[in-house]
Amino acid sequence: MKTSTTTGALLVTTFLAASAAMAQDAELIIESWRNDDLTIWQNKIIPAFEAEHPGIKVKFTPSAPAEYNAVLNSKLDAGSAGDIITCRPFDASLALYDAGHLADLSDIDGMSNFSSVAKSGWSTDDGSATYCVPMASVIHGFIYNKDAFDELGLSVPETEAEFFAALDAIKADGNYIPMAMGTNDQWEAATMGYNNIGPNYWKGEEGRNALIAGEQKLTDEAWVAPYRQMAKWGDYLGDGYEAQTYPDSQNIFTLGRAAIYPAGSWEISGFNAQADFAMGAFNPPVQNAGDTCYISDHTDIGIGMNAATSNPEAAKTFLNWVASSEFSNIFANELPGFFPLSNAAVELQDPLAQEFISWRAKCESSIRSTYQILSRGTPNLENETWNASVAVIKGAESPEDAGKRLQDGLASWYAPHQ
């Protein structure tokens, strides 16, 4: 009896102490789809912030990438979402802002560190309000197995002809799968395929803006030609690529079984940890030697504030810190492959990440063609592009038919194309 009273008393004091602590500390919960980054947030980013701001506790609670949008929308509607929301670029977040779920952040101090291009992913169509702090962009290109290239005496391809010559040489040698990509999960074909090689054909921003304005069509040569290249890819993918998933492709490449991996820069940290061979990267090969190269440098992650948060001041403090160069430095070096969008100068240490970011100097940057405005209607152009890219690689649909199908779908709801 005696012991249980003591335990009871102890419990009461613990509760009191805990509630006293709760009253002082504002707790911020971050919603995110980056479950791969959990340890970096927990061990590096959050401790750095909490050391500077003792009164604020931060918790990073990611969900699976494919489910993030659905989970987040349900949580926001139910009022159970966290205080800080990691923002997908463009319409998904714009819809949240329009529905009053994301707060307008145009007037926080840190916003001045970003260019209007960086902010475009998270601003209203007229640019009057910005509702997420731009956090990072990802760059597309190809990562290759340097050891395999040396072994076969191949050099980095700069033109399309050299690219296919290299693929042929790897295939003829037979020791490596020429290119690691599957079509089971569909999105790689569109994201790492179509939107990776495409900007070289439609000349980056020039073509993308013309498409949005209705001056170019998806049936134009510039938009069909990437499909024509991808129709040839099928021969170079591994056996049974139709059922190969995204993690399968990652593993095939990092186990050293494939020579080339159509990539996004977000792969860098994972590949560095997994692969025990030297890796290099090259930007999407241009059609003819000497052509200007274009890359997809896609605004990918922003971070905003739940309008219904109970700690708006603490949340703004946190977002201002995310906009600072201190955060950019930690983030860029802990997560090589996610390139900060702020104007602050950032030193990158990882050689592969340096290679990717060096393309910003020699090539023209653009973002993925389907993301701004064009995926607002039904049928959804992004999802259709996944489907068309897969069909073209498998040879189930001709490049021209794919372009026509997408154009018809877009024209069915998008006024500038009608």
Next chain:
Amino acid sequence: MATPSKSGFKWHIVVFLAPAVIVYTAVMIYPLFATLRLSFYSEVEQERIWVGLQNFATLFGDAIWSEQFWNALGNNAWFFLIHMLVQNPIGIALAAILSSPKLRFSAFYRSAIFIPTILSFVIVGFAWKLILSPIWGIAPDMLDAIGLKFLYQPWLGKEEYALTTLSLVSVWQFVGIPMMLIYAALLSIPDEILEAGECDGITGLSAFFKIKLPLILPSIGIISVLTFVANFNAFDLIYAAQGALAGPDFSTDILGTFMYRTFFGFQLQLGDPHMGSTIASAMFGIILIGVCIYLFGIQRRLRNYQF
């Protein structure tokens, strides 16, 4: 304790029914009607407005929607057909074998066959994806070992095989349910009837087809209707194995995944609760019609034997 007057209102009935009625209303009836109601609204400029049957007109009249809907319904029908043709006959056969008194270790077989039923869809989907994987899977190696490598295909990645493959995975998982129900029905057949049959010279297989099968027909009917409802509500296995886009090229898209994608959105496609509810209502209608056909058309013709 006072004895309740005989003419008084029987409050205890209400009290005893209340928990079940309240819980069932809260988690089943209310959501069902809320979903039906939602399908008559649409959202314009952040406002929810009444649009009557317009959502249904879009679903069935607009080629973009109706093509997906008929594709999903067709796939669903195929999914159901495979279950009816494979799962239920195998279930019945297994039950017939298990109920044979000569079989040894029948308790072990019964448990072993039933265990997949209690596994999570995610585990089943993931395990089969790995087994069938062209890269790491054991399926290609096993076929190679018996010299049938040429039969191997990346089944889950081919439009023509993916749905059938997933249906068979689902059959593997759930074959224990018809087996158990039929097994119970077979055990309840009195030995006297079988012995009487034996006296008339009906034994072995013909005893099964002439005596047992007619007696378990009502159970087979119940199993068919359970399979129908479960198959047209299915979602989990397809989602776990192929994702919300139900690839390749929507060849495994069933009503459940179509509804999920529309309701909650996917990647850049924003969720549309109103069209999602419309699809859910259509699913409800299809299942309702199917069950009614069974109840009024078939079950009444089945005779129940009382022993």
